[in-house]
Structures are given as structure tokens and as C-alpha cells.
Amino acid sequence: MPASYAYLGPEGTFTEVALRTLPETATRELVPMVSVPAALDAVRNGEAEAAFVPIENSVEGGITTTLDELVAGRPLMIYREVLLSITFALLVRPGTKLSEIKTVTAHPAAQPQVRNWLRNNLPEVLWESAASNADGARLVQEGRYDAAFAGEFAAAKYGLEALETEIHDAENAQTRFVLVGRPARPAAPTGADKTSVVIWQRDDHPGALLELLQEFAVRGVNLMLLQSRPTGEGIGNYCFAIDAEGHISDRRVGEALMGLKRVCPEVRFLGSYPRAEVDPKDVRAPRAGTSDGEFSAASDWLARCQDGRF
Amino acid sequence: MPASYAYLGPEGTFTEVALRTLPETATRELVPMVSVPAALDAVRNGEAEAAFVPIENSVEGGITTTLDELVAGRPLMIYREVLLSITFALLVRPGTKLSEIKTVTAHPAAQPQVRNWLRNNLPEVLWESAASNADGARLVQEGRYDAAFAGEFAAAKYGLEALETEIHDAENAQTRFVLVGRPARPAAPTGADKTSVVIWQRDDHPGALLELLQEFAVRGVNLMLLQSRPTGEGIGNYCFAIDAEGHISDRRVGEALMGLKRVCPEVRFLGSYPRAEVDPKDVRAPRAGTSDGEFSAASDWLARCQDGRF
Known part of the structure; x- marks a missing residue:
């Protein structure tokens, strides 16, 4: 695998600065690309090991070029995220x-x-x-x-x-960047992880989106981003890019994803990866009844009921 | 095991008539008991193989003596139900x-x-x-x-x-009876089954019951009975006797029960058994995305995502 990271160029932009905060860039060749699609294509066709692109802006919202590229085409996976304050x-x-x-x-x-x-x-x-x-x-x-x-x-x-520095109309303006590669087994959970997924609605009826979001809520999985994107199949047809708290190997997250997989016409897993710059006090314990241990205990209980041992 | 069925006596009541509709009574001794608790205790202490008692009345609702007996004390399990029109x-x-x-x-x-x-x-x-x-x-x-x-x-x-027959103020007045025994492996699903369970609320906040019912709704499990009963621990403390469509071996029912087991302080499984007098046209196919096959497919998909094979 070529040891190069493609990124949204040119050199000297916030994207490059964000990318260089990743320690692994010390041993990679960093290759500026002219656009997000070009950077992602370099990964898809094997020219680059990974691509580094902006995905969300705290002032403007989701960066649609990047979302649309991840939603369509050959599947890619997010491995890392970086938050950069933009001044x-x-x-x-x-x-x-x-x-x-x-x-x-x-x-x-x-x-x-x-x-x-x-x-x-x-x-x-x-x-x-x-x-x-x-x-x-x-x-x-x-x-x-x-x-x-x-x-x-x-x-x-x-x-x-620099005649003036620290110019920013919005306090705490940040851009979120992601390091995207070809699918592979996600890194083990760190305890403060995020899972990205894109879901398509089967049909548009009152409460349709609510039903999908309940797949997360009922299992105690908190959402961190919900961004709708038109599917290109006519007005009113949307898919949703969702970031959920937790790792795909957490039982509550896995069960929520399986629930979506059952009821949505399509679900695209985009990766589970460590949350960037997370304050330890923001990492909440799972809601009562949604820890891996409680999932295991409930599964044991069900087996006993099915066997008549209760 | 003694081949006798205890039932709510005396002889010559609707309970006995309902009990005799079960073919297996031909080879059992039928023993009338003075009360529902007496009939159930005969099962608990091994004097009877099973007890046959009324549990729900289409005019009056749940029969609280029976519900309260099943909710407390040594666990029992429902094996059969019988519907009898009461005129x-x-x-x-x-x-x-x-x-x-x-x-x-x-x-x-x-x-x-x-x-x-x-x-x-x-x-x-x-x-x-x-x-x-x-x-x-x-x-x-x-x-x-x-x-x-x-x-x-x-x-x-x-x-x-009989000077007059067919006296009934309410059309289609029916009583539902259940055959109750000691816990054992439930009979295999028939395709038209019912699962009975009692759940306790952890705490009483706005939406608390709704959250519990969502455990069924999100997995496409239809409810057939919801009867609240005070727990005896003070005003406002309730448990809920619930009949759900389906069998504990259906994946959607099992997952809903595990969800309740995780979030409720106590869940008591009361049995999965064939629905009585069910019209084939009332047996609906599982809602899209909730069949056992769809559960298996989603589980395979999750394993592939966790492995990076997508």
C-alpha cells in the first residue's frame, strides 16, 4: 500500500495544518489534490493510502461535496477525525x-x-x-x-x-476533517468513539424519520450529527448522514445499526473512530440498561426464558 | 407429574366448560378449586400439573385476582389460552x-x-x-x-x-382463560402466537411508559393487551401486564424482551403460546424489516462491517 495521504490542496491551507496534527503524517508523503472528489478517488483507485478532507464546519454545517462523495461510489471508511479552530x-x-x-x-x-x-x-x-x-x-x-x-x-x-490575527465572527468556529481510507476492520474502541453512517428512507410518511431515529433512541445511542442530503431521485427523497456516539463494537450501537439495516432500503457504514479533542467530562457513561454487560445479561436471561429455566 | 388440572370451581361454571374444550383434558383428572390462588398454589406445590383460570373479560377487562397471582410468588407459565363466549x-x-x-x-x-x-x-x-x-x-x-x-x-x-337463553348485554362478550403450569421450554411457534410478560417501571417520569412501549414498537411487535396493576409499593407505582403478538423465539419478540430486561428493574416472562380462535386473516405478516430472516441478514451485515468487509 503506498504510504501517501492525499488531501484537499493546495499547500498552506487549514486542511494541511489539520492533517499535520496527526502523528502518522511524519512517515507519509502528503499529496495535495485539486478537489475532494480527486482526493477520494486517489484512495479508491489505490494511488493513496488515505485522503484527508473537510466534512463539517461549525458555522456552515456539513460540507456537502464531501458527504455526497462518501454517500455514493465505492465504499470508503473514516479512520480519524481532526477538529481545527478556524481563525x-x-x-x-x-x-x-x-x-x-x-x-x-x-x-x-x-x-x-x-x-x-x-x-x-x-x-x-x-x-x-x-x-x-x-x-x-x-x-x-x-x-x-x-x-x-x-x-x-x-x-x-x-x-x-499578518497585519491582524484571530479574526473570526463566530466564537469557536471549527472545521472537522476526516481521514478516509478503504474499508478495513475499524480500530478498537477507545471509550470515546463516534460512528458515522448514511441511511436511506424506505418511504416518506409522517413520522418516517422519527421511526429511524428511534432505532438509536431506544438503545440509548446519542446522535452527534444529522445531515440530510437529497438522493438525486427527485424532490423529497433524502438520505441522512448520521454521527452517533459510540463504536460499532458497542452492543447498543451494533443493535441500532442492525435495526436500521432491517428497516432501511440501504445503510452505508462509514466507520467507527476516536472522537477528536474530547473532554473527558463529556464522555458520559451509557444510559442505564445499555452497557455491553447489560446486553449480555439480557441475552442470558432470554435464553433461560426460552429454555423454561426461570 | 400428577395428571390433574386444577380449575376455578365449582363444577358447572363457564370455567369448566372452557377447560373441557381442550382435547388434553380427556386424559386428565379435573379438580375444582375454591379460588384462583388455590388453583395456582396447587400447581406451585406440585399437587396439579396445571391450573385453568379466567384472566381477561371483554366486558370488565383484566381479571385482577389472576393477574396479581401471576405477577407475585413463584414464577408460573401460561401454556394455552381459551376464549369462551359468555351468554x-x-x-x-x-x-x-x-x-x-x-x-x-x-x-x-x-x-x-x-x-x-x-x-x-x-x-x-x-x-x-x-x-x-x-x-x-x-x-x-x-x-x-x-x-x-x-x-x-x-x-x-x-x-x-332454561326459560330464556342467549342473554348478554354486550355483543361478543367473551372471557379468556389460561392454562398455567410450572416453567418449562415453551411449545414451538405455530405462526399465530402470543407472548405474555409483566414489566416494572424503573421510575415514573413523563414518557416513562412510552419508552417501555417503544421497545416493542421499534421492533414491529404489536401489543394485544396492556393492563396496569399497582405494585403495592405506594400510589403511582405500577407494573404492566402485556400481551404481545408473536413467540419468544421470534427474533423481534426476543430482542424487545431483552430491551425491556435491560431497562426495567424487573421483567417476568409469563409464556409464549398459541392464540385461541384466531382467524387466519388476522395473522399479519411481520412488518417490513422485522422477520427472522431480516434479523439474520442484518446480523451478517454488522459482522461484515465490524470486519471491514464491505
Whole structure:
């Protein structure tokens, strides 16, 4: 297997910074790709061991390109997640003053995060979109724009300086990235895990989604993300990307997934993996009656009832 | 094991008539007992192989003496059920005319079923309760009362004649009886079975009962009876006698029972047995996704996901 990780490029973006927080990247070649589909295809066709892509943004929600790519095509599996706080720096050529800035650039996804700052500090500035934040910085280096919003880490790479840092309209703006590979046995549970799955509705009737969510609720499995995506088969046809608390080897999670598998026309398992940056106090004990030990005890009891030994 | 069936006596009551509809009674000694607890104790202490007692009345609801006896004490198991349509005859000594009847008697449970008939036909009559309908017939034979409400079958036994038959205020009034024995492996499923269970609530919060019932609903198990009974531990403390469609060896029923076992402080399995007098058109196929085959397929799928083979 090639020891390379594909990621959503170019170099010098938040994606690369997030990827480099994974210790295993020290021994991998990191290959920037032009798009999320390109990064995932590199895994599907065996060119890369894994791909690293953004999947959820705390300001904008699920990143639909990534979700749609995982939902369709040859199955892939999520192995790791990384959370990165997103704060922008305003990068300029050395010596540029704030009052001299007439044009700024950045990837369009940056705009909702810097809008208020711009209104308060550069109300007259002209905004033009760049292909990526790193590309915006490069264009500033080349003199095409006066300033770019990007990660502070991009300054050195493009010979720029940060006139302002920690720019973010929303407190705690974070992006979640995932490391995606070909299916294999998921890593053992760590005690603070997450399971991702995509489910399709059989038919759309009142309460249809509620019935599916009850498969989790009745077994005490907490949901962490529910993102609907059109299936492409006409208005009103949706599938749902779901992140649930726990690991596929937890009995309560396994039984919930089997319940969905029975009642949904299709279920796609996307992986069980450790939760990123989890505060130990956020790891709750399973609800009463839903621990693995209680599942085993109930199974023993059922066998005794079926045998008439009670 | 003694080849005798205890039943709620005396002889000549609806209970005996219902019991004799079971073919196996041909080879058993049938022993009338003075009460439901006496009949069940005869089973518990090994004097009788089984006991036959009423458990549910379509006019009055669950028969609480029987439910309370099954809920407490040494575990027993239901093996069979019998439904009997309850219609009364007015029994008199031969030659008595309707206009000569001044006093009538019967078991108090008969009263709601004959009340309208009495108002329309014998508005001035004096009612006195008897220990059983059969006992009422005996008292008419002895001349203590002019007439008794009882099953028509009791007339011959007590030298009486039926002045009127088919007396019943409610259409389709039926009583359900059960044959109860010591725990043993339940008979194999017939395809039209019923499972009886008693569950205790852990605590009483809004939605507590709904949560327990969802254990059945989420697995597509239909409920046929839900009867609350106080636990005797103070106002507001209830247990629930539940009859569910299906057999404990059906995967959907087994999983629902295990779910209850996990979340309830106590669950008492009361048996899986063939439904009485079931019309084939009332036997529904399991809801989509809840057949044994679908449970097996989902279990195989989960194993493949856990192995990374997908």
C-alpha cells in the first residue's frame, strides 16, 4: 500500500495544518489534490493510502461535496477525525498599512467568518474570491491584491506579514476533517468513539424519520450529527448522514445499526473512530440498561426464558 | 407429574366448560378449586400439573385476582389460552313462569351482562349474589331463589330448565382463560402466537411508559393487551401486564424482551403460546424489516462491517 495521504490542496491551507496534527503524517508523503472528489478517488483507485478532507464546519454545517462523495461510489471508511479552530489573519506584503488596503481576497467560505470584521475595519474594501485561501495569499505576494484572509501559518510561506490575527465572527468556529481510507476492520474502541453512517428512507410518511431515529433512541445511542442530503431521485427523497456516539463494537450501537439495516432500503457504514479533542467530562457513561454487560445479561436471561429455566 | 388440572370451581361454571374444550383434558383428572390462588398454589406445590383460570373479560377487562397471582410468588407459565363466549340462560325449576319470578341470583360478575335484560323483563325482581353461577343454580334447585343466571349447560346438572337463553348485554362478550403450569421450554411457534410478560417501571417520569412501549414498537411487535396493576409499593407505582403478538423465539419478540430486561428493574416472562380462535386473516405478516430472516441478514451485515468487509 503506498504510504501517501492525499488531501484537499493546495499547500498552506487549514486542511494541511489539520492533517499535520496527526502523528502518522511524519512517515507519509502528503499529496495535495485539486478537489475532494480527486482526493477520494486517489484512495479508491489505490494511488493513496488515505485522503484527508473537510466534512463539517461549525458555522456552515456539513460540507456537502464531501458527504455526497462518501454517500455514493465505492465504499470508503473514516479512520480519524481532526477538529481545527478556524481563525483568520489578514496577510499583506511587508510594510502595507491598513489604510492602504483597497482590495482583499480569500476562498468564499471565509466570507461569513470575516464579514463583520470587514464592515468595522475596511468598509470600503473590494472583495474578490480566490480558489483557496493559500491561493489568495499567493496573489497578494504577486501584487494582484492588497490583502488576503488566510491562516496565519500561510504568511511565512508567501513572504507576507499578518497585519491582524484571530479574526473570526463566530466564537469557536471549527472545521472537522476526516481521514478516509478503504474499508478495513475499524480500530478498537477507545471509550470515546463516534460512528458515522448514511441511511436511506424506505418511504416518506409522517413520522418516517422519527421511526429511524428511534432505532438509536431506544438503545440509548446519542446522535452527534444529522445531515440530510437529497438522493438525486427527485424532490423529497433524502438520505441522512448520521454521527452517533459510540463504536460499532458497542452492543447498543451494533443493535441500532442492525435495526436500521432491517428497516432501511440501504445503510452505508462509514466507520467507527476516536472522537477528536474530547473532554473527558463529556464522555458520559451509557444510559442505564445499555452497557455491553447489560446486553449480555439480557441475552442470558432470554435464553433461560426460552429454555423454561426461570 | 400428577395428571390433574386444577380449575376455578365449582363444577358447572363457564370455567369448566372452557377447560373441557381442550382435547388434553380427556386424559386428565379435573379438580375444582375454591379460588384462583388455590388453583395456582396447587400447581406451585406440585399437587396439579396445571391450573385453568379466567384472566381477561371483554366486558370488565383484566381479571385482577389472576393477574396479581401471576405477577407475585413463584414464577408460573401460561401454556394455552381459551376464549369462551359468555351468554347467560335464566334457569328455573321446571314449570316456573316468568311472571312468577320474584328473586334471582348469580355470581356478581354476571350482573353487568344481564342488567338491561332484567330492567326490560323483570324490573321488580330482587337480586341476591351467589358464590358462583353454578352455586346460584343449586340454590334455585333447593328452592331458595326463583331463578338463576348461569350457563345453559348448568340446567341439566341441577334439574332446572332454561326459560330464556342467549342473554348478554354486550355483543361478543367473551372471557379468556389460561392454562398455567410450572416453567418449562415453551411449545414451538405455530405462526399465530402470543407472548405474555409483566414489566416494572424503573421510575415514573413523563414518557416513562412510552419508552417501555417503544421497545416493542421499534421492533414491529404489536401489543394485544396492556393492563396496569399497582405494585403495592405506594400510589403511582405500577407494573404492566402485556400481551404481545408473536413467540419468544421470534427474533423481534426476543430482542424487545431483552430491551425491556435491560431497562426495567424487573421483567417476568409469563409464556409464549398459541392464540385461541384466531382467524387466519388476522395473522399479519411481520412488518417490513422485522422477520427472522431480516434479523439474520442484518446480523451478517454488522459482522461484515465490524470486519471491514464491505
